[in-house]
Structure formats: structure tokens, C-alpha cells
Amino acid sequence: MNKDNQILKQRREKAEALAALGVNLYSNSFKPANAIKDLLPKGKHLAPEAFDETRFTYTIAGRILSMRKFGKAAFCHIVDSSARIQVYVKMDTVGDEQYAAFKKWDIGDIVGIAGKLFKTQTGELSVQADTLTMISKSLRPLPEKWHGLTDVETRYRQRYVDLIVTPEARETFRKRVEIIRLTREYLNNRGFMEVETPMMQPVPGGATAKPFKTHHKALDMDLYLRIAPELYLKRLLVGGFEKVFEINRNFRNEGLSTRHNPEFTMLEFYQAYATYHDLMDLTEELISWLSQEVNGTMEIEYQGTKVNLAPPWNRLTMDEALVSVGGISPEVLTDPSKILDLAREKGIKLEEQAGPGKAKTELFELLVEERLINPTFITSYPTEVSPLARKNEENPEITDRFELFITGREIANAFSELNDPIDQRQRFVKQIEERGDDEEVHPVLDEDYVRALEYGMPSAAGEGIGIDRLVMLLTDSPSIRDVILFPHLKPETKGQEPEKKHNPGCPCSR
RNA sequence: GGGUCGUUAACUCAGUCGGUAGAGUAUCUGCCUUUUAAGCAGAGAGUCGCGCGUUCAAGUCGCGCACGACCCA
Numbered sequence: 001m002n003k004d005n006q007i008l009k010q011r012r013e014k015a016e017a018l019a020a021l022g023v024n025l026y027s028n029s030f031k032p033a034n035a036i037k038d039l040l041p042k043g044k045h046l047a048p049e050a051f052d053e054t055r056f057t058y059t060i061a062g063r064i065l066s067m068r069k070f071g072k073a074a075f076c077h078i079v080d081s082s083a084r085i086q087v088y089v090k091m092d093t094v095g096d097e098q099y100a101a102f103k104k105w106d107i108g109d110i111v112g113i114a115g116k117l118f119k120t121q122t123g124e125l126s127v128q129a130d131t132l133t134m135i136s137k138s139l140r141p142l143p144e145k146w147h148g149l150t151d152v153e154t155r156y157r158q159r160y161v162d163l164i165v166t167p168e169a170r171e172t173f174r175k176r177v178e179i180i181r182l183t184r185e186y187l188n189n190r191g192f193m194e195v196e197t198p199m200m201q202p203v204p205g206g207a208t209a210k211p212f213k214t215h216h217k218a219l220d221m222d223l224y225l226r227i228a229p230e231l232y233l234k235r236l237l238v239g240g241f242e243k244v245f246e247i248n249r250n251f252r253n254e255g256l257s258t259r260h261n262p263e264f265t266m267l268e269f270y271q272a273y274a275t276y277h278d279l280m281d282l283t284e285e286l287i288s289w290l291s292q293e294v295n296g297t298m299e300i301e302y303q304g305t306k307v308n309l310a311p312p313w314n315r316l317t318m319d320e321a322l323v324s325v326g327g328i329s330p331e332v333l334t335d336p337s338k339i340l341d342l343a344r345e346k347g348i349k350l351e352e353q354a355g356p357g358k359a360k361t362e363l364f365e366l367l368v369e370e371r372l373i374n375p376t377f378i379t380s381y382p383t384e385v386s387p388l389a390r391k392n393e394e395n396p397e398i399t400d401r402f403e404l405f406i407t408g409r410e411i412a413n414a415f416s417e418l419n420d421p422i423d424q425r426q427r428f429v430k431q432i433e434e435r436g437d438d439e440e441v442h443p444v445l446d447e448d449y450v451r452a453l454e455y456g457m458p459s460a461a462g463e464g465i466g467i468d469r470l471v472m473l474l475t476d477s478p479s480i481r482d483v484i485l486f487p488h489l490k491p492e493t494k495g496q497e498p499e500k501k502h503n504p505g506c507p508c509s510r
Numbered sequence: 511g512g513g514u515c516g517u518u519a520a521c522u523c524a525g526u527c528g529g530u531a532g533a534g535u536a537u538c539u540g541c542c543u544u545u546u547a548a549g550c551a552g553a554g555a556g557u558c559g560c561g562c563g564u565u566c567a568a569g570u571c572g573c574g575c576a577c578g579a580c581c582c583a
Contacts, residue, residue: 006555007520007537048544066546073543090543107536121544144521144535146547151521153578165521255511258580479579490577 011106011139018104018137025137030112032061037082043117043125051128055116058127060085061135063110063164066145072099075126078113086126087113098132108138108164156487169482172475175294176483179471180247182293183267186286192243192269197232199225199249203446206230206388208431210253210440212262225251230388230462231449233270234417237460238452245269247467253440258479259409259469262488270417270462276400279414279463280377283404284311287375287411287470294474302407302476308374309406317380318364318398326367333360353434357382357397370408377402381415387427389415400461406473414463421453 015025039058062080072091077084091099105111112133120126143149148165155162155169162169184194202221204211206228214223229246236244250266271278288298288309298310322328332338336356343350343359346366350359360382372378380398383391389399401415418424428450432443471483481487 005520010537068545068548069542070545070548071542073545075545075548077546086546088544092543120546122546124544124546126544141520141536146535147522149521151517151578153517154521156578492577 007141008139011141014104014106015137015139018101018134021101021104023101023134025134027133027135030061030133030135031059032080032112033059035082036060036062036078036080036085039085039117039127040083040125043119046117046119046125048119048121048123051116051118053116055118057114057116057130059112059114060127061110061112063138064105064107065142065165067105067107069103074102076105078111086120086124087115088118088120088126088128089132090128094129094132101134102132105132105134106138106141108140108142109134110136110138152481153489156481156489157492159485172471172477172483173485175475176471178294179290179474180265180467182290183247183286183467186289187243187245187269190243190282192245192271193241195233195236195241195244195246196248197226197229197236197246199251201226201232203444205446205449207250207252208435212251212253227252228266228464229268230464231446233268233462234457234460235449235452237270237272237417238455238457242272242458243270256488258481261468261480261484264480264484265467267465267467268462270460272458272460274416274461275459276379276402276414276416276461279461280313280315280402283377283412283414283463283465284313284375290470291474300474300476302473303478305373305407307407307473313375313377313404315377315379315402318360318378318382319380321368321372321376321378322360322364325371326363328363328367339363351434355382355384357384361385369405369410372405373407375404375406375411377404386415387431388418388424390418391423409469409473410466411469411473412463412465414461417457417460417462419453419457419459421450424453425450 019025039060060078060080062078062084064076065079065084066077068075074089076087076089078087089099089102094102112135113127113129114131114133115127115129118126118128143161143165149155149162155166159169163173188194200214200216200223202223204224204227206226207230209227211224211227214225215221216223228250229248233244233246245268247265247267249263251263252260253262254260256262288311291298291300291309299306299308301307316324319330319333322333323330328342332342339356339359340350340354343363346363348359348362348366350362361384364378368378379400379402380392381389381401381403383389383397383399386399386401389401392398392400399415401413403410403414404412418427425445428445432445435443468480468483471477472480475483477483
């Protein structure tokens, strides 16, 4: 009946033995007075072996990560959320009774220690324990101490284990939190207000992507998880809030990769009376500052490639980039039919209605994008591929838009906003005509958004920054799954029959 | 969606030509009161991802499936 392996069995037996000694295995009464980090500077002046019984008693709590047991003494390393310290447990000091219980302690247990600071012969600051408290008995073994947990699937599926044993993972997620906190601070300090707009939208807009669909029962209506907050944030500009931002999740019902998770975190911000030029300045300042704050430098390395984030950053129009980086001759760019021919020549499949703007953008993605290692703003995107951006006043074929590329990846997308409701309606209609056959992307005209524009939206510029990709860059993480605590994975089927598609016997089936 | 590789003890990994399943860590027992990948001696631990096939015999060969990684679309 008990299919558990030997180690799990032994752990349970040990726990039972401890309980038989009268130990509460899950005590809730221990309050650590000290963070381990706070003890570290206090030991600087201590000399090895000069132990003094009258020293101050500290209380700490944490998880046992390693243990070296002798007959009547032992060393363990204990980690809390702040730091790690060695604890020395000596039978003479803690007494026979506590020591007998201590013998049943395991790596992985969460424990409380009261004791005094001293330095060992080797000079390591340690706590000599006076009293020992079991706070939570662990019933499962942790991964091996030397190699740690390297199986990426287990790291993602059991992130809690990863966080226990992989200091780099803890560091990455601390940095992620810090990046988001600093970004909020930066925008708040510049008068932006953080708002929350709907996650569930009747018309998914603001981007081109397949949405997740859900259903509201009471209203009997379909809703979509948002693919972008853009159209709601701009409604707030109409409402009179001049600087707004939102940092939250977007959802896109598309493939998974090292750069795509179905739910991901996006920063979007909008500023009235600003242009995309203002946002380039802001972006450059924000991201270089974030790197300085989080990494202590603007010169970072991403997967072995050096990247210099110090401003000023390179700014190129798409045409300039196609020529100088992509190696396309300038004459081709001025002739629409030659651009289309070149795109087809390069193996790009274009839809029938695709124009030169689409072809240029595809050529850019193919020939230029991955070669933009240091931060580069690409401007003057074709109007054809920018349904929400303002047309350039001198040349209606292009928009006042930029995308930011670092290490060959798109990090940000921004533009001076289109606030002409008639132009907006025409572009929506055109977009729907082009995508009308693709039901999955749900091309529906957002009438209310056009109505909002008809009331008048101030001139404005807005930007979206993919937070996950930014965190990847600043933490040198190869996969988006390394910067999302619980990334999307297919369900485990270990030891089970794969889910049956039809299960009429299941009361929970729809 | 296509291709390549992977899946063996709790973890990290070996496993030759198809012939009774191996190591280190972890665990258990004994010794050990300043170790830090502690040490010494001994022991236990496996649905070899799942299924089917070939074979006297499959971790190993073949086919299918699941999950994952990487590359491509």
C-alpha cells in the first residue's frame, strides 16, 4: 500500500520518533529576533576560538542546507531570506535531551536557533546554539549539494525547490522585483499615475494576437483576456489623466518559446503632449539607470555578449538600418515593387494584399533585428504595420514610432499616438478587412474607443516595455522561464494514463 | 507544425557487442566535540518515462505515445 520510496519512509519514521520525544514538528511559537544578515557584520572583530559565554544571545530561524555531524557535536548551515550562517551544535552546550532530538534533524528542516556568535578555527563566523527549536520538519530530501538542481523541467515545475537550492534563481527573482519596484519609482517620481484597466475585455485590442476567450455566465457574454491594455490607457488620456502607466499581465494565446509565455508582464505608459522623441529619451534613461541600480554597471554581459547600456543610444530609421545593417541598396528602398521582389527573393512569404511597408518590416526582421546588439532605437515604421500610431506629418507612409532592440531582441515599442478618430476608424476597418478571415485574432472594431477619440484625446506618446525580456537582459537569463516564477508547462502525466478527452462519468466535465 | 537530442536510485550521472543494474551525493547503522563537497567502516535503495513489437533474452534494437531542451517555421 505504501509505494513511497525508502527515503520518504525514513523521514516519516524520524518525524514520528521526534514527535514521540514530545517535539512539536510544526511549532508556530518561535519568533526569530534577528535576520541572519544582521549578524554578519557583528562578528568582524571576533577572534577565532575566543568564545565568551557572556556574549549576547541572538535568535534566528531558517532552513538547514547542510549538516556535518560528529558524535557529540555538529555544524550546519542555515539560510533565511537574508543570508546564510553556520550553526555549531555541541552536546555539552545544548544538553543531552536537546541533542537527542537534534540527532533526528535533517537537511531541509526549518529550525529556530538561539545562541552566541563566535569564530571557528578556520575563521568562519558561526552561532553556537544554546537552544534548538523545530519549526517545520521536512519529509522530502533536497537535491544533491554539489551539483544542485540542474534539471530545468524540475526547476520550473517545482520552483520552490529551485529557490531553496539555487542561489542564482533567488538572485534573479530578487532582481526582477527590484526592477519592477524601481520602474514604478521612476515613473511615480515623474508624475505618472499607476492605474488598473480591465484584464477581461469584450473586444481584445491594442495589439495583434490571438486572445484567450472566457465566458461571463450571468451576462451570457464572451470576454477576452487582454492582449494589451493600450486602448483603455488612452481612454484615460481622453478622461484628462495626462501621465498614466500600468504594469501587469497580458495574455496571448500563442506558442511557447524561450521568449514567449502565454501570460507575460508588460509596462505601458502614456504621456500627453509628448512625442516619441521624448519617450526615447525617457527609455534610455530608465533602462540604463535600472541596470546601474540592479547590477551596479551599465556595461553588462548577456549570454557571453558584451552590451553597453550607457546613453546615448543609437537611433536609426528603418530605412537607414536596412541599408547600413541589412546591406540593402538605397535604390531598392525607394521603389515599392523592388522591395516586394527582394522580400520574395529572400524567401519571405507575403500575403496578397501586403504592401512595401509590410515587406520592409519583414526584411528588417530577417536581416537587421538580430544584429542590433547594443541598444538601438529604430524609427519611421511604415504606416502599414502601425495601426495605432500617428502618421508622420511630412510623410504619411511612415509613422512617428520606434522600437527598441537590445541583443537582437525587441524590448520596447512606442509611438506618438493617433488621436484623429476618423483616421483611426479607417485604419481599424482596413485592419479588419485584412484579417477578416482569421477568426482567432478576433478582429472587431472597438466602437467605444473610436467614440472616446471623438471626444478628443490630447496629443500624446505611449510605450510598451516587455518586463520579462528586460529582466532576462538584466539578469543574463537565457529563457523567459528563468524570470517567471511559475512558467506555463504542460501538465505532468508521470505514472498516469494521459487525460482522456471524453469522460462522461466525471461530474466536473462541461 | 517539422527536425535533432534527452528521460536510468531522492539529486548529479555512467551503463561496452542485446546476456542478473553501477558510481558519487543524499539516506540508514557504527566510530568520531572546530567541520565546511568533514572523515573512516558497513548497509539499504530502481516500474531503466509509458506502451507495443523483434528476440531464447531488451536499459540497450524497431515503432508509437508523453514530457522536456535546442534548432527551424
